[in-house]
Amino acid sequence: MKTLTGIGAMIRVALRRDRIQLPLWIILTGGFLAVAVPTWKGVVQTEEDLRAAIELFAVNPAARLFGIASGGESIGEFVMLEAFATLSIVAGLMSFLLVVRHTRKNEDTRRAELIGSSVVGRHAGLAAALILAVFANVLLATAIAIVLIANGLAVTGSIAMSLGVAGVGISIAGVAAVTAQVYSTSRSASGMAGAVLAAMFVLSGAGNMLGRYDEATVWVHSAWPSWLSPIGWGQQMRPFAENDWWLLGLSVAFFLVLSMAAFWLATRRDFGMGLLPEKPGPARAAPGLVNPFGLVWRLQRGVFFGWAIGMVAFGVIYGSISGEIEGFMAESETARELFEVIGGTEVMLDAFIVAITGIIGMLLGVYILQVTLRMRREEADGQAEALLATALSRCRWMASYIFNALLGVTLLLFIISLSAGLVAGLVLGDTAHWLGEITAATVVYLPALMVLAGVVVAVFAFLPQKTAMIGWSVFAISVICGPIIGDMLDLPEAVLNLSPFTHIPQMPAESFNAAPLLIMLGVALGLFILGLIFFRRRNLNLSSG
Amino acid sequence: MGTPGNVIKISGLVKRFGKTLALDEFNMSVQGGEVHGFLGPNGAGKSTTVRILLGLLRRDGGEVKLLGGDPWRDAVSLHRRLAYVPDDVKLWPNLTGGEVIDLLGRLRGGLNPGRRAELIERFKLDPTKKCGTYSRGNRQKVALVAAFASDVELYLMDEPTTGLDPLMVLTFREYVKQARDNGSTVLLSSHIFADVEALCDRLTIIRSGKCVQAGTLAELRHLTRTKVHVESEKPITGLDRLQGVHALEQNENEAEFHVDVDAIDDVLRHLVNFKIKALYSAPPSLEEIFMGHYGEEMPSGEQAGVSEVSK
Structure with a gap:
């Protein structure tokens, strides 16, 4: 041997x-x-x-x-x-x-x-x-x-x-x-x-x-x-x-x-080699790649497609369960109580939609972090140095991450709405109604997700080395103090209010309310602007050479 | 395209990282159309200087002019006129070399497709391979191709030949000369003496964040000692009493020593008395000049005299 x-x-x-x-x-x-x-x-x-x-x-x-x-x-x-x-x-x-x-x-x-x-x-x-x-x-x-x-x-x-x-x-x-x-x-x-x-x-x-x-x-x-x-x-x-x-x-x-x-x-291969050679890629860049937005999209599109597949699958399951939800609630007293707490309504189907969209809306915070935290990784690893030494301004570089994160998360919100809404329509009938109901309940989460992106951007501008740590901590706190876990833990109102997710109208159980959404939009924009201004003014935090 | 006057003018530059003083009243000037060597050991402040020139780091004091502008305030418009090759380039593992060349070239303001093809050929780079599979030398080639394929006024290169094999180093030197012939300016930060000796018109030596010497290679050589080896028929005596002779080693009919430039004449006059059979002398190599500034044996008074060149 x-x-x-x-x-x-x-x-x-x-x-x-x-x-x-x-x-x-x-x-x-x-x-x-x-x-x-x-x-x-x-x-x-x-x-x-x-x-x-x-x-x-x-x-x-x-x-x-x-x-x-x-x-x-x-x-x-x-x-x-x-x-x-x-x-x-x-x-x-x-x-x-x-x-x-x-x-x-x-x-x-x-x-x-x-x-x-x-x-x-x-x-x-x-x-x-x-x-x-x-x-x-x-x-x-x-x-x-x-x-x-x-x-x-x-x-x-x-x-x-x-x-x-x-x-x-x-x-x-x-x-x-x-x-x-x-x-x-x-x-x-x-x-x-x-x-x-x-x-x-x-x-x-x-x-x-x-x-x-x-x-x-x-x-x-x-x-x-x-x-x-x-x-x-x-x-x-x-x-x-x-x-x-x-x-x-x-x-x-x-x-x-x-x-x-x-x-x-x-024993059939050489050291450092594989049995299959690495597939060659394109020798020239596609026109879509050679701008900062296209580059960021290219770097994280694998992550996006992974999420998109997950959203479709989750939507199908969630849509199809909606048909049996009333029957299930009728049989199980415990589940009924739980959903009433989370959903804040005795209309079981509405409570169910509130609970599921809440989970999805908060879960998509992970995607926001995946995209925006990449900024810090590229700065620490050195790719940002090569990019920012070209005629690319820091603002455009950062903005391309913000846009990618927001566009990606918006698409994902619509993808799950579409898949859940269509399947729920098949099960319950009246596709247009359910599609509209679920889409509205899902897409309202966007302003809270924008606030999360804003927090990462601002932290990155002021405390680059702590971006990942603070970003994930803020996300974790927002989820724990958010509508589902926070309700289950019976946290006091003041603590619940810390989470941006708490301020999202729990549609369809609650009616649409633009005020908190506009405020969060304003907070997010403020954080973005703060980040853009102060990132422009700081030293890049590069590895020493 | 040659820019007359100073392309880079740094005076009294100070940069601190927390409590560490990375640049301490550092001075450097690079003239238009020259290849300027920037020598110093690791940690002396070379990369920090280059990053300040690129507006990636902010200076804490002093004056910096780059292509007539302020590298911090005018970063974007200045970057259109220069190309940067970082030390130990990090690239995106899942993009191919060709994609990265196009990306960097385009963001810099466009590259010359004919030159791009020629450079890829000459540097023997496979542009279809993913950057994650490249060796350090190949990553360096990607950055070099992207830089040389852009027509710019100034090339900032931080240790560009580390990782390249000797043949590729020759190709690299050819393109640096070509860039200079086209009127561009090159700042070549390095600790490889051969590159600087082969390419540079003038050079700056940095030590612990300070400029310790600057000038042409000839000027620097002039300020340093010549190495002499002599064999004679009669036993040589009295060398140890002469001014300007250092590191003397001798036996009866043979001697080896270093001599200050202004003492050469006196020493030769003295030596003819002993019937010389053979005499070899060599100007100091750049490495010896450099070691003179970092080695222990150089008296400090002399260093002070030398650093006046930088002013």
Whole structure:
């Protein structure tokens, strides 16, 4: 086993490099569950609640995309329904990023050359990355199991569910080990592994959507595509009901086969190269690229399209559930109360629209941050230096980020309105009415999102090094003090008023009110102008050269 | 296109980063149509000076004129007339080299398509590769092609040859000379002596944010010692008593020493008494001039005399 010489040292180096990120992945995932599980327990307090909630998702094929209940008529199966797909994606992201970071990324940065010239076997790096991936997934599964058991869920089911999540994680680690050999850059290797993860999600979701719902047993029999995906295998284990352990073997076998394939591929390629050469791009810039607005659009269009797809999918599910919402509320007293608090109305459909548009409106703050925080990244990394040494003024440079963020978020608001409105129209009839209702309720969030963009722009002008930290903190506070979490936490009015989202009229439960929107518009414009003026006056904060 | 007079005029420039004084009453003048070398070790203030010239950083004191304008106030209109090659260029990993060349060229105010093609060919750059896959040398080439493909009055280049292989360095020098022949001015910040020696008409040496020496290479050489190696039939005596002889090493019939320019005549007169068999002398290389300012052996009094050139 000379090819594995030095693997111990490699694992130690990798562990040391990941000493912060890995615990963070695990703690944040555990923390998310620790908050979410009690909330779900609050939603389904009685057996009727549970049955109603599970039926709501089970009868609706679109809703099954995100998961299915595992059966067993316990709170556990509701947690499976709500959380399994999300946790699987988290485990998948953690795993492929980890494997690519310790393999292809090392070759990109030439670190591996230095290592390769010392007493380290050819396969030691890849083997160390895979061992670390398994270790990380076991830790993640342990954290998940502890949180579930601590919340009083069945022990066997909790262990089965968390190992199901780890199964998805190691499967993707195997995929990433292969893509790291096939592609010649870490970007492409991660991109392809991410696409495979998305495909696994879609396959499991499609299998559930195409499946058959058995009303008597409240059980979704998934169709064949679920069986092609590690996420599907985890769901078919049916934790809290059947606990079919043998399905874990599929994930382990998948991981082992792909790992062996990766070791074999590694011997068929040269150092630093992939099996596939990097695809050449255009030798000339398209006319749309050579202006600052076009450049920013080009740099973040991938992020935009990702969001657009998500918005369409979310809209379809949200629109299609709207048909059953009245029935569901009639059956579940707890859910009814919850929606009344959030939605502020006893008209259940209106309350539902208020709640969902509130979630979307606040969620899109992430997109605003993704675009505007890029300014700071380009300043710190140095691209801004090359740009601002041309005849491009600082104002135009900054304005192109502001416009991109606002245009992108406006389009996303309309995309989800359109997809939700059309589907709701199909389900409920009267498309024009629902389209108008949902669009109005969604688009009113724009001024609050503009305020968020304004905060980032102004902070960037005054405290560039703190932009990301302050930006995300302001967003987090705005969400916590905002209409949904703030209402649920019963925060005092003065605290709620801190969040721009609180001041958005909760249409259609409330009527349209232009005053707060105009004020927020004014605040946003003021912050933009402040940012533009003071960014013009400060030193660029560049790395020293 | 040659601009008469000073293209860059810096006097008493002060720049602070917090408590650190990056530039301390720094002076430099660059005349139109010259290639001006800007030498100094890392951290001496070269990049800071260039970034102030670009209006990316704000000066804390002193006067700076660039192409007749104020680099902070008139940044945008001045940038149309210059091209900048940053030290260790960072580019967008998912754009190709060709796209970046067009982008920077267009934002600067347009580039010459014929020259662009020629430069890509001469620098052996593959413009279809993504910047994320380029080595440092290739990223440097992208910035160089974008700069040389623009017809501008002034080129500001911060360590432009780091990462280039020796053949590409020759190509680079050819284009710098071509730019000068076309009447453009080039400020070449570097710590590679060979580049400065091969290209520069005049140079400024910076140390800890201060100008320690400026002038033509010949002037600077004149101010520094010549290295002499001599072999004779009779044993050489008395050299150690002569004024202006330094770093003397000798045995019976052989001696090696450094001599001040104004003492050469006296030293030669003294040496003929010993029946010289062989005599070698070499002017100091730029590296030796430079080391003279950073090494320990140079007496401080002499340095003070030298720095008067900068005024």
